[in-house]
Amino acid sequence: MEALDYHAEERRKAEFDLEEMKIVWAGSRQNYEISDRMARLVASDPVFRKDNRTMLSRKDLFKDTLRKAAHAWKRIIELRLSEEEAHMLRSYVDQPAFTDLHWGMFIPAIKGQGTEEQHEKWLPMAYKMQIIGCYAQTELGHGSNVQGLETTATFDPQTDEFVIHSPTLTSSKWWPGGLGKVSTHAVVYARLITGAQDHGVHGFIVQLRSLDDHSPLPGITVGDIGMKFGSGAYNSMDNGLLRFDHVRIPRNQMLMRAKHLLKKFSWIIPTMSSCLSEKTTQKKPIITELKCHSYSVIFMDKQVDSSEVTREGKFVQSDVPRQLVYGTMVYVRQTIVSDASCALARAVCIATRYSAVRRQFGSQNGGPETQVIDYKTQQSRLFPLLASAYAFRFVGEWLKWLYADVTQRLQANDFSTLPEAHACTAGLKSMTTSVTADAIEECRKLCGGHGYLSNSGLPELFAVYIPTCTYEGDNVVLLLQVARFLMKTVSQLGSGKKPVGTTAYMGRAEHLMQCRCEVERAEDWLKPSVILEAFEVRAFRMSIACAKNLSKFSNPEDGFSELSPDLLEAAIAHCQLIVVSK
C-alpha cells in the first residue's frame, strides 16, 4: 500500500504527459493498446503464472514450458489474435521454448535454403507439427567460426545418399534449442564432401527420433546439455547435443536452393499467418483470415552455402548473391536492438520503482528516511541507464528505417550501402546488448539485497538476457568486424570515395582532426551539436590513430591482431556516436 503512494507522488512530479510517453515508447497508440491488452491477458491467465517458475525442478520446469507453449497457441487461435497481438502475447509469456526454434529457425531454414520440392515435402508436416525441428549448427568446438564446423556429409553415389558423421569429439553438435528432448528432425550444418572434395558448410534435413516412439534413430546420439545460468531463464529450453555415427539420408535432403533467386528479396522471413492458414484451412476455414505471430528471427549465417549436388555427385555452386544474407542480418539485428531497449527498460523500471519506495538513512527528527532515489549516488548510476533505454528504443526505430532503405535499394540492385548498413547493425547489436546485460546487473545491485531475490525479477531477467551477447554474432567478434570496416573506410578517405550513412562524418576528416571543443561554460554541453561533435571527433581520432599504428606493420593481419584491443575501443566509440546521433 505504502509503495503505491510513493509511486503516485513520484508520478505527480513528472514534467511530461505519462500517457503520451507510453505511446511514444510503444511506437503508436495501437501498439500500446495491443501491448497493454496482451500483458493483462497473460497476467490474468493462471496457466501463464510465473511466480513458481524458479522453484521447479528442471523436469517440472520443462513440463511447465510445454504446457505454456501449447496454451499460448490455443489462446491465439481461440481469440483470433492478430500477428502483432500474438507476438506480444508470446513475449509476455516470456519463457523460451522449443517452438521458438521450430518456427523461428527450422522452418525458415527450409524455406530459405530449400527447393520448391523440398518446401512441398517438409513444410506441411512442419506447419502441422507432425514433425518438430531444430537448427543444428553450433558444435562443441565451433561457434563463431562456422567455416570450422567438422560434421561431414559425404555423398555416396552408389546409393544416392549422404553419410552424416561426427568425426571428432569437438564436432558434436552442442547448444541447439529444442534438440535435447523434443525435436524429431533437424537442419544439420555439415561439410559437404563429394569425391574427395570439401565444398564447405551446407544444410541437411536429418531425422533424429522415431515418429512412433520418439527414440533416437540408429547412429544418433542425442541428449540435453544440462542446466544453464539461472533457475528459470533458458532452463525451460532443451538445448541439446547430437552426434552422428555414419547416418545415411537421401540426397534430396540436402537443402539445395542453388538457382532460385528469391523473388522480391523477401528475406525469408516467415510468418505464422502463412503457416496457420495452411494448417487450418482444412478444418476451420474461418481461421484463414488469421494473421499470426511472425516468428521472424532467423539466424542465417553468411558462412553457410546453399548449393546443389546432382545425382552424379556433381557440385553446383549457388548463384544467390551473398549480399542477400546481409540484408537478413540487418533485419534480425534490428529486432535485437529493439529487444535490448525492452529488456533494459524492464530492469530500469524495477530499479526505479524500488528506489522510489525504498528509504534508508537520513531520517530527521524522527521523520521518514530519505528515498533512495534522492541519493546522488543512486541517481548517477540509475539515470544514465534510464536514458540508454530510451536511446536504444529510438535507435531501434531508426534501424527499422535503415532496413526498409536497404530493402528498397536491393530491389533496385543497389548494393552500395550494404557494407555500411551491415557494419552499423553489427556494431549496434554488440553495443546495445552488452550495455543492456551489464545494466540489468547494475539495476539488480541498485536494489540492494532485494535485487538478489528472484521475486525482484532481476536475476532471471539477467540470466535469460545475457545469451544475446553471444548469439547472432559474438559481441567481440562483431566489434572487430566494425573495426575492420572503419579501417577500410579510413583507408579510402583519400581516394575520393565518400563515406556513407553512419560513417559520413569521416568525410569531414580535416575539420575533425583540427577542431577544438567550443565549450566555455557548463551550459554549452546542453547543445546537442556540441555533444555530437565531441563524439565524432573522438570516434574519428581513435580510428585514425589505429590506422596509423596499423600502417607500421608489414603484414596488416599481424597488425590487426596486435592492435585489436585498440580497434575494439575505436569500434565502440563509433557505435556510441551512432546512438548519440539518432
Next chain:
Amino acid sequence: MEALDYHAEERRKAEFDLEEMKIVWAGSRQNYEISDRMARLVASDPVFRKDNRTMLSRKDLFKDTLRKAAHAWKRIIELRLSEEEAHMLRSYVDQPAFTDLHWGMFIPAIKGQGTEEQHEKWLPMAYKMQIIGCYAQTELGHGSNVQGLETTATFDPQTDEFVIHSPTLTSSKWWPGGLGKVSTHAVVYARLITGAQDHGVHGFIVQLRSLDDHSPLPGITVGDIGMKFGSGAYNSMDNGLLRFDHVRIPRNQMLMRAKHLLKKFSWIIPTMSSCLSEKTTQKKPIITELKCHSYSVIFMDKQVDSSEVTREGKFVQSDVPRQLVYGTMVYVRQTIVSDASCALARAVCIATRYSAVRRQFGSQNGGPETQVIDYKTQQSRLFPLLASAYAFRFVGEWLKWLYADVTQRLQANDFSTLPEAHACTAGLKSMTTSVTADAIEECRKLCGGHGYLSNSGLPELFAVYIPTCTYEGDNVVLLLQVARFLMKTVSQLGSGKKPVGTTAYMGRAEHLMQCRCEVERAEDWLKPSVILEAFEVRAFRMSIACAKNLSKFSNPEDGFSELSPDLLEAAIAHCQLIVVSK
C-alpha cells in the same frame, strides 16, 4: 584428452616454478598441503557431489544441504581434523547452510553480547545443537541503517518481561539465513523501550519454534523468503522472514553484557574447538584435543548496543568501548578480502584453462585454429583479472598483519590507528568484492557460450558470490565512509596531525600537487615507484578536488550528498592505491 595436452603445453611455457607458486598462493607449504588434501577428500566423497546441484528442485536442494552439513560434521569428527583442515573442508563443500549462521552468528552474538549467566544457560544447548539459532537483524525496510530497525522490545515491569513486536510491514525481519526452515531460536535485534523511552537497538534471544514439533510458537509468523539468484548458490540456505505479534520473553533474554569489558580484547571470535571440547568431553574425552574450524565470521554491527535493563526497568548504558567493534570489523573484512582473491582465482582459472583449450578462427593451410588465449582481445580482458587475483591475495595477507597490529595497539589502549585501519578495510572490502563480482561475470563471458552452462562453474560462482557486495557493509555505503575519512584527513593536513598508515602519502601534499610524471619512455612504466606515484597523485588530487568543492557548501552534509558521486570516485582511487602499494 586433448584438453589436457593443451594445458601441459601451456604449463611448460611458465617462467616460474609452478610448485613454488602454489605455496606462495596458499601462504605456506603446510596450508597448501592441507588445502590439497581437503580438496581431494571432498572431491572423492559421493555425499559431497555437486554435479546434480543445479538440477534439484528447491526442496531437494535443501534436503541435500542438510545431508552435507551433517556429513561434513561427521567427517570432521571421524578424521579428527584440525581447525584449519575443517575450515578448508567446509570451504570445498561450498554450499551455504543454516549451520553457518548457527555457529557463525548466533553463538558469537551470545558470546559477545551475553552475560556470563547467559553464556551458561544458552551456549551448552547451542553447542550440542539442542537449539539451533540464527541472527535476526535485517528487516524488510532496513538494511544498512541498523538504527532504523522498527521491531520493538518493550519492557513490562509488571511481569519482568519484554514484549517483542513487529509494528509495521517494513519491520518484518527479512533475510536471516537459517530462519526460514530450521532455527528454533534467534538473536533478534529490536528497539529497546523502557517506560516511554527508546534506547536504540539491542539483541534479544527469542524462541521461535517448538522444540517438540518445530511448529512456530504463538505470535510468531515465520517462513522462507523464496528463491535467490542462481539455481544452486544461496538457495541451499533458508533465508527467512519473521514477524512478532506481542511475543513475550523473560527479561534475562536480553543480551546484557553491559559492564563486562572483554578481557584481552579477544574479539569475540569463537572457535568450534571450544564448542567441540565442551560438547564432547562428556562422551568422548579423546576429542577434547581436537581443534576445529573457527566459525570466525561475525557480523557485529557498530550500531548495535549491549546494555542492561534492571528488574526495575532502569536502563544502564554499556561501558564497552565502541572501538572494540571496529577491531572485529577489521578481522571480518580481512577474511572477506582473502575470500575475494579465492573466488576471483577460481573464475580466472576456469577462463584461462578454457582459453587455452578453445580454438576459433585463424586456421592456416588446414592446420588447427588459433587458441583463444593467443588473441590480444582475450588477453587484454583476462590477464588484468589474473593479476588482480594475486594482488588481492597479497593485500589479504597484509590485512592479517594490519589486524595483528591493531590488536596489539588496542591491548596497549592505543586507539590512534583504528579509524585509519577501519577506513582501509572498509574500502578494501568494497573494492575487492565489487571487482571480483564483475570479474566472475567477465570470466564467464570470456568462455563464450560455454560460460553460460552451469557445468562451467561460473554461473553458480557468480550467483553465490555477489551477495558479498551487499553484506557486512553495502559496498557503496562503505566507500562513502572511506570518502568521509579522506575528507577528514584532508581537513586536518594543515593542523600538524600527520596522516597515518595507508593515508601517509597525504603527508606529502605539496609534492603530490606539484610533481609531474617522470615517464619519458614506455619502459619507465615498468618502475614500480613511477606507478605508485601516479596512483598517489591521482588519489590525492581527487581528494583535494572534492574537499575544495565541499568547502563551497555552507552545510557540509548538503555538500557531501551533492558531491557523493565524485567522493565515491575519490574513495575508489584511494583503495586502488592501497592495493597497488601492498
